[in-house]
Amino acid sequence: MNFPTPPLPTDYDSLLKRIDSIDPIRYGKSRNFIDGAVTYLSPYISRGIISTRQVYQAMLAKGYKLYQIEKFASELAWRDYFQQVYRAIGPRLFTDIKQPQQLVAHHQLPLALQQASTGIEAIDAGIQHLYQTGYMHNHLRMYTASVTCNIGRAHWLQPGRWLYYHLLDADLASNHCSWQWVAGAFSSKRYFANQENINKYTGSRQLRSYLDTSYDLLPELPVPAEWQASTRFEPVTPLPPSDALPVLQSGQQVFLYHHYNLDPTWRADEDSLRILLLEPSHFQQHPLGQRPLDFVLHWARRISGLRVFTGEVAELATAMQTTTAQLNKQAIYREHPAFGHWPGQADARPWLVPEVQGYFPSFFAYWKKVQQRL
Numbered sequence: 001m002n003f004p005t006p007p008l009p010t011d012y013d014s015l016l017k018r019i020d021s022i023d024p025i026r027y028g029k030s031r032n033f034i035d036g037a038v039t040y041l042s043p044y045i046s047r048g049i050i051s052t053r054q055v056y057q058a059m060l061a062k063g064y065k066l067y068q069i070e071k072f073a074s075e076l077a078w079r080d081y082f083q084q085v086y087r088a089i090g091p092r093l094f095t096d097i098k099q100p101q102q103l104v105a106h107h108q109l110p111l112a113l114q115q116a117s118t119g120i121e122a123i124d125a126g127i128q129h130l131y132q133t134g135y136m137h138n139h140l141r142m143y144t145a146s147v148t149c150n151i152g153r154a155h156w157l158q159p160g161r162w163l164y165y166h167l168l169d170a171d172l173a174s175n176h177c178s179w180q181w182v183a184g185a186f187s188s189k190r191y192f193a194n195q196e197n198i199n200k201y202t203g204s205r206q207l208r209s210y211l212d213t214s215y216d217l218l219p220e221l222p223v224p225a226e227w228q229a230s231t232r233f234e235p236v237t238p239l240p241p242s243d244a245l246p247v248l249q250s251g252q253q254v255f256l257y258h259h260y261n262l263d264p265t266w267r268a269d270e271d272s273l274r275i276l277l278l279e280p281s282h283f284q285q286h287p288l289g290q291r292p293l294d295f296v297l298h299w300a301r302r303i304s305g306l307r308v309f310t311g312e313v314a315e316l317a318t319a320m321q322t323t324t325a326q327l328n329k330q331a332i333y334r335e336h337p338a339f340g341h342w343p344g345q346a347d348a349r350p351w352l353v354p355e356v357q358g359y360f361p362s363f364f365a366y367w368k369k370v371q372q373r374l
Ligand SMILES: Cc1cc2nc3c(=O)[nH]c(=O)nc-3n(C[C@H](O)[C@H](O)[C@H](O)COP(=O)(O)OP(=O)(O)OC[C@H]3O[C@@H](n4cnc5c(N)ncnc54)[C@H](O)[C@@H]3O)c2cc1C
Pocket: 031, 037, 038, 039, 040, 041, 042, 043, 045, 046, 075, 076, 077, 078, 079, 082, 136, 137, 138, 139, 141, 142, 145, 163, 164, 167, 169, 170, 171, 172, 174, 175, 176, 178, 179, 182
């Protein structure tokens, strides 16, 4: 199996060059294969370092027309779609959205996932690759979620938190909606993949596994031995210590960054205090591992003058010798459903199509509207 090493630019100019090197036509033809021409841009898009709109516009600037790059544009739109769902339903994202997942045996983390011992060679190699790089190809994420929820019969939430913890591109909306989509809690039917399908797209040659059967039989499969053991998933987020903060002067603006907005161009020409706010309560609910956190801090440190504050919003006011009411007047942050409780004014997210807003029951209903306006 050929798992390419994800190219991960570490500065903004190299990242722009990476965007420029994308071949959206080859992408459309090969994206489902693990060595296909995928972009590896998700860590940057999910962290708000670049936006879906920016990537799409970069393709137009290179002369591509929508009809040539429709597959690529629609994949970018999935990101915005899930974000719109989260915005509309809030914390209901962390429960079964449309209907309860069927045939749930337990609500824990299967050991087979944690130990990369599912018995499916491509998935086990994919998990090892995830542990080494923080990246997993979309098809492998689908296979992993499918075998976990629909064959191993684990409820999607704890496995979803486990994957989120390890991904450089950990995105609450994309991750939790995708797990639910595979498990049939946010889709009309569960997603199954058999061994033949997995071999075709990953290059594995495994035969006689428990998935080596027909699609009629997969939903009826008894839970394989590999999926019998499970554990609690209670990791911690290795949050960094805070930097020293200055006193907030009256009338002085303060730009609050979260780990979903690390855009170095955001209000870049305005003079202001810049603070990355890492709330322990947020990370207790949604733990993030060392690798993704290092990625966040690397990009945060590239924003000129930015300081890190690890603490709750109310503590931030105290640390800057001000009040939350004062912060409310002087703070600006970029909208995100997880941080609706922050003080101040929220700037809009750079949506692919800002005019298409709200909850759409399916991606295709959303995409139809987006497509008309692209
Ligand atoms: C179970 C499961 C969990 C997932 N968890 C996450 C997650 O936590 N964070 C995350 O960013 N993505 C998640 N995805 C979506 C998808 O797998 C990744 O966005 C994609 O694999 C990222 O790799 P790439 O940048 O090379 O993608 P490409 O294929 O090159 O796609 C280009 C861009 O389009 C967007 N995109 C592509 N496919 C999807 C998709 N299915 N959903 C949403 N956006 C998409 C991304 O912004 C991506 O960077 C998950 C998918 C599944 C099935």
